[in-house]
Amino acid sequence: MVKLSKEKLDKVETILDRFPKGQSSLIGALHAIQLEIGYLPEEVQKLVAEKLEIPESTVYGVVTFYNFFRKEPVGKYIITACQGTACHVRGAGSVIEAFEKTLGIKVGHTTPDGKFTLDIARCFGACGLAPVVMVNNDIYGRMSPKKVEEVIAKYRD
Amino acid sequence: MREVKLKIDGKEVIATEGMTILEAARKAGFEIPTLCYHDGLSAHGGCRLCVVEVKGSPRLLTSCTTPVTNGMEVSINTDRVKEARKFVMNLIMTERNHFCMFCEKSGRYEETDCELQKRAYEVQIEHFPFPVYVNKYPIDTTSPVMVMDHNRCILCGRCVRVCSEVVANSTLDFSFRGSKALIASDTGLNRGESSCISCGACMQVCPAGALFSKFGGYKGKKSLCEKIETFCPICGVGCETTNYVRYNNIVEIEGSGLAKGNLDGGQLCEKGRYGPLMETRNRISLPLLRDSRGRFVESSYQEAINKSIQLLKAYSPDKIVFRVSSFLPAEDLAYIKGFALKLGVKDIDTFDGEIYRNLISFDYPKANYEDILNSDLIILVGGDIVKEHGVVGSYIRRAVRNKGAELIIISPAESKMDRFSKEVRRVAEGSEGSVVKEYEEKIRKASNPVIILEGAYLLKNREAIESWLKFAEASKVKTLPLPPTGNSLAAWKLGISSKSNENTESGKLLFLILGDIDSSYSPASLAELGFEAIILHGAYIDPMMKLADVVLPGKSWLENEGTYKLISGEVKKFTPILRAEKDAKSPRELLSELADALRLGKIDIDSLITSL
Missing domain, CATH: 3.40.50.740 (Rossmann fold)
Known part of the structure; x- marks a missing residue:
């Protein structure tokens, strides 16, 4: 398990100090922490449980329930492939597969160099461009497995 | 409590305000099948097996969560209800691995240990009408006392509720969602590495084959056992037990007060539920x-x-x-x-005897279980209460979790109680008494402080307890020294x-x-x-x-x-x-x-x- 630096843990504690104790603060606190340090590893979940005085299992339950919360660190670039109906029909599946193959990771994971995180989403509302992929805030429409390497190359620097 | 009049299957029934349809129906002698519901726990409304028709409501309602109202007309066994129940049961049976013939708890209708199977018999499920889900889920055998097979889990949440509501340990909760949902321990740990205290309450309430004992497993159905109702005398708490015995061997020990409204909620501790089954010493069989x-x-x-x-x-x-x-x-x-x-x-x-002679010379007010539950400051001195007097430990946890009481632990060793405490004071064994001074003021300021002295080793050491008992005597602080054996x-x-x-x-x-x-x-x-x-x-x-x-x-x-x-x-x-x-x-x-x-x-x- 990767240990968070003391500096980061201090930041987490400072955030938690803003929230009153109890389960009702949980989602807000997790949201604020993820915004600050990017993800919610086990040691952060434990700290949240301790500070809010709620069971660890409750924290873990909420972290795993919402797709939004991450237990692993995210890469510098988050590649989000749309898997909404239109994208799905136009071959999002094979695009995602190509990303997995090229990056050597599964959906939801991050490359060991910490550069790319592969994720999927349900509809960006850009169905005219299906299949669509987003890299951080850049949009790539009309994707195909062939274009995958080209898109990744732009961020490989 | 106001009276409420309603009709169940045409019969006039009198209930009290706040009751659910299920409670009112069972009190009046009607039977509604349930799965996620359990007498000693809060209602969950998750399994949908207890649905009933209520006149005026377009959809079926779960009787375990719907409160009764005046003039309500409930039908509990119409064709629509029966069909819905069978449908629900079919979905539950198809979701994970419920091939009963390969399950430890399986048996004929009269003798099965499995509530899920019993309900399936009742709605006459003879085959799986839907394609069977063949996803594989983990099997966690890391607990020293039980097996958790997630493939057999129906996510009814009884284990989650008993762990938080009765045992107040809150090790278990749901994690993930949909078809990936799993009962998790702490932050997704294996049970054996988690904060689980092996009390076995979850195992006792599990209605399916998901949680079963490592000791009772494969020894035969409970229905084939002799059933002996008594209590566990090991530590002096005296929890009521139901003992299942076959060929003069204990197959399983269960807490029997779970639905009786006992203070302990019918839980047992590891020693009480598994102790006799874990005995490894050999008997003296001959003179x-x-x-x-x-x-x-x-x-x-x-x-x-x-x-x-x-x-x-x-x-x-x-x-x-x-x-x-x-x-x-x-x-x-x-x-x-x-x-x-x-x-x-x-x-x-x-x-x-030494302990008796140590304690008898002090005249401190005695604390009882209610005092612990109502305390705002609990000082726990000495050994591991989770291991020695596990159920008393649950009263402390309830006070901390439900009432916001503060727990201070003064102990030479780690225990699974530590995580409920804001202040854990490590002291050398024998010097537990040396820190009394530091806490005196805090204890005096509390409105209902309780001191608990745990462990034979501690109570035998006069030096270690003397200053605590003198302080308790002088300041009239309620104190509970826990006796070392069940009949001390x-x-x-x-x-x-x-x-x-x-x-x-x-x-x-x-x-x-x-x-x-x-x-x-x-x-x-x-x-x-x-x-x-x-x-x-x-x-x-x-x-x-x-x-x-x-x-x-x-x-x-x-x-x-x-x-x-x-x-x-x-x-x-x-x-x-x-x-x-x-x-x-x-x-x-x-x-x-x-x-x-x-x-x-x-x-x-x-x-x-x-x-x-």
Whole structure:
């Protein structure tokens, strides 16, 4: 398990100090922490449980329930492939597969160099461009497995 | 409470406001099938099996969560309801691996241990109408006491609720969602590495084959077992138990107060639920005598009795010493005392007599369980309450979690209670008393402080507890020293421990009555006191046997009927769970034979027992 630096843990504690104790603060606190340090590893979940005085299992339950919360660190670039109906029909599946193959990771994971995180989403509302992929805030429409390497190359620097 | 009138299947039913349809129906004698619902827990409304039709409502309602209202008209068995129930059951049965024939809990309708299977029989599911989901889920065998097979889990959440509502340990919760949902321990840990305290409450309430005992598993259905209702006398809390016994073997022990509204919520601790099943010591099954070359030889029961009589006659009473386990029924304790008195022996003590003598000189207000539950500051001093008095531990957790009480632990070792405490003070063993001063002010300021003293090691050490008890006495702080064995309180009340053992130095014959306890309790230093002869009566083979000249097999607590005095003050009669072997006697049976042979006359214990 990767240990968070003391500096980061201090930041987490400072955030938690803003929230009153109890389960009702949980989602807000997790949201604020993820915004600050990017993800919610086990040691952060434990700290949240301790500070809010709620069971660890409750924290873990909420972290795993919402797709939004991450237990692993995210890469510098988050590649989000749309898997909404239109994208799905136009071959999002094979695009995602190509990303997995090229990056050597599964959906939801991050490359060991910490550069790319592969994720999927349900509809960006850009169905005219299906299949669509987003890299951080850049949009790539009309994707195909062939274009995958080209898109990744732009961020490989 | 206001009365509410409603109709169930056309019959007028009177309920009280706040009741659910299910409660009102069951009270009026109607049966509605349920799965996720459990009498002793909050309603969840997850399985949808208990749906009923309510006039005016377009959809079916879950009876376990719908409150009754005046004039409500409920139908619990219409075709629509029946069809919905069967549909729900079909979905549940198809979602994960519910191939009953390969499950530990499976059985015919009359004898299955599985509620899920029973419900499936009731709605006549003979095959899976939907394609069966073949996803594989983990099987967690890391707990020392149970197996969690997620493939058999129906996500009813009974385990989650019992863990937080009754045991107040909150190890379990749901994680992930949809088809990936899993019951998780803490932050998704294996159960064996989590904060789980192995109390087994989750296992007891699991309606499917997802949680089952590592000890009871594959030993046969509970319905084929003899069922013995009694209580667990191990630690003095005295939790009510249902014991399932087959061929004189315990298959499973369950808490029986779960739905009865008992304070303990029907939970047990690891020691109570699994202790007898985890016993690894071997029994003393035959009387043994030491021969002229110092070796043990098997003897007949009569030979061993004769040798004991010979020894008791050979020494004058002031040279005879009795050392006795306090974990014996009061009848045995009283008989031992009576026997010793008639014989003229004055030096008689229990192994925890020291504790009694340490405690008796202080006059502090006694705390009870309610005091713990209503406390705002709990000071827990000493050993591991989770292991020693697990159910009392749950009262502390409830006070912390539900009432916001503050818990301060002063202990030489880590325990699973630590995570409920804001302040854990590590002290060297024996110096627990040295920190009292630092907490005095805080305790005085609290409105309902309680001090709990845990552990035989602590209570035996006068120096460690003296300052706590003096403070409790002076400041009138309610205090609960937890007795080391299940009948310490009876032994102390009967006055067995009141003599100081000043004669031991001159003792020549030692009569040891061990019952179930082992040498960790007994004074190893006895061997150094230079006894010429030792008679040992006990249930288990133990290193102490090496010192004995006569060894007599005893009954274990599981086989020995009798009375116990609980921490709550209640006096309860224990019903034996197992039958003893022929030669295994209770101390009172053995001593009455000796008393007859020694012509000691009748030893009357009745008045002593009623005085408890």
